[in-house]
Amino acid sequence: MQxxxxxxxxxxxxxxxxxxxxALMVAYYATKAFNLTGQKRLSDLSTGFLVLAAGLFxxxxxxxxxxxxxxxxxxxxxxxxxxIVLITVVYHLLRMMAYILFVVSTRRSMPTKxxxxxxxxxxxxxIDINLEILTIIIxxxxxxxxxxxxxxxxxxxxxxxxxxxxxxxxxxxxxILAGDNxxxxxxxxxxxLLGFIAFLVMLYKAGRE
Amino acid sequence: xxxxRTYRSKMRILADMxxxxxGEGENGxxxxxxxxxxxxxxxxxxQYLEELAEKELIILTHAESNNRVYALTEKGREFLKEFVRxxxxxxxxxxxx
Numbered sequence: 001m002q003x004x005x006x007x008x009x010x011x012x013x014x015x016x017x018x019x020x021x022x023a024l025m026v027a028y029y030a031t032k033a034f035n036l037t038g039q040k041r042l043s044d045l046s047t048g049f050l051v052l053a054a055g056l057f058x059x060x061x062x063x064x065x066x067x068x069x070x071x072x073x074x075x076x077x078x079x080x081x082x083x084i085v086l087i088t089v090v091y092h093l094l095r096m097m098a099y100i101l102f103v104v105s106t107r108r109s110m111p112t113k114x115x116x117x118x119x120x121x122x123x124x125x126x127i128d129i130n131l132e133i134l135t136i137i138i139x140x141x142x143x144x145x146x147x148x149x150x151x152x153x154x155x156x157x158x159x160x161x162x163x164x165x166x167x168x169x170x171x172x173x174x175x176i177l178a179g180d181n182x183x184x185x186x187x188x189x190x191x192x193l194l195g196f197i198a199f200l201v202m203l204y205k206a207g208r209e
Numbered sequence: 210x211x212x213x214r215t216y217r218s219k220m221r222i223l224a225d226m227x228x229x230x231x232g233e234g235e236n237g238x239x240x241x242x243x244x245x246x247x248x249x250x251x252x253x254x255x256q257y258l259e260e261l262a263e264k265e266l267i268i269l270t271h272a273e274s275n276n277r278v279y280a281l282t283e284k285g286r287e288f289l290k291e292f293v294r295x296x297x298x299x300x301x302x303x304x305x306x
Contacts, residue, residue: 033295037220037306045302106303149303157301206297 012186013060015193020056022196023049029203041105048101055094062087092131099138102165106145132176139169160202167195218306222247223266224292226257230267230279231289237270237280261285 030046033039066084073080146165150158174188217225229246230238238246244254258279261267266285270278281289299306 029295029298033299033306036292036295037218037299039218039299039304039306041304042299042306045304145303149301153300153303155297155300157297158303161301202301203298206301207294 012189013063015189016056016060019193019196020053020060022200023053023056025203026199027053044101044105048098048105051094051101052098055091055098058094059087059091062090089131092135096131096135096138099135099142099168102142103138103145106142106149106161132172136169136172136176139165139172143169157202157206160198160205164195164198164202167191167198171195220292221306222249222253223257223261224289224296226254226261227266227281227285227289227292230281231286235280237278239276239278243279 027046027049030042030049034042034046062083066080066087069080069083070076143162143165146158146162150162168191171188171191174184174191178184178188225247226243226249229243232238232246233242240254240258243249243258244251247254249257258267262269262279264284265282266288267279268282270280296306
């Protein structure tokens, strides 16, 4: 059983590494678009995907480090417990910040004042409630905005973006439902990967068609 | 209630002009065609045509005759291709450029 869990966690880290690479690719194209057009919201979008990639890579790196130390020390010490809690909190905070940046950058109306965004970025630190539920609420806004955008422009590229964000939302919903169930946890990771693949397909098709 | 008026960015105007030229194929397009297709005033048209030519994105053919015709350069075709990609990605996220 222990061996099976370790294998599944390795698979989860592989999914997150692939997701992180795709997030960096989206950030690269968003930066390129920002340099060409000077549109500030593209810069926010790029930062969002960069923060998301940072969250994924820190989780992958941190989890590997945890397993290496667990192998050396042989048992779950208080130090190791603190480490895994820290890795998880950093991971959640970075993802939440990324989603907040998506809320700011993808809404169709005019962007608001800068100070409002700073307050939004501080929210995860200021509000002491379950991080995952808060993440789902933020992501729900992102998905709604992506849906409204698709409803207005009806382009297949917007549909890929809607699919990507919807997969992220499903991923977080499954994560909440997972509890101790490793299978559901892996399903959540699979949905996240599918979301990143939707973004990758969008990037590829936007350049080819 | 007044309808909200949206303005095109300069980059989009330049891209629209280049699209108008590309739309005419290998022969290129005259100023009138570009003016109507890109929906510009005459002053703006002259200013932006000069800018595009300076950046070597378009080239003036038949410069000696009265019928001026503009064609896309290789650099211009590459730029337009890149702009279309950027435009699709931006619009997919609901960002107007």
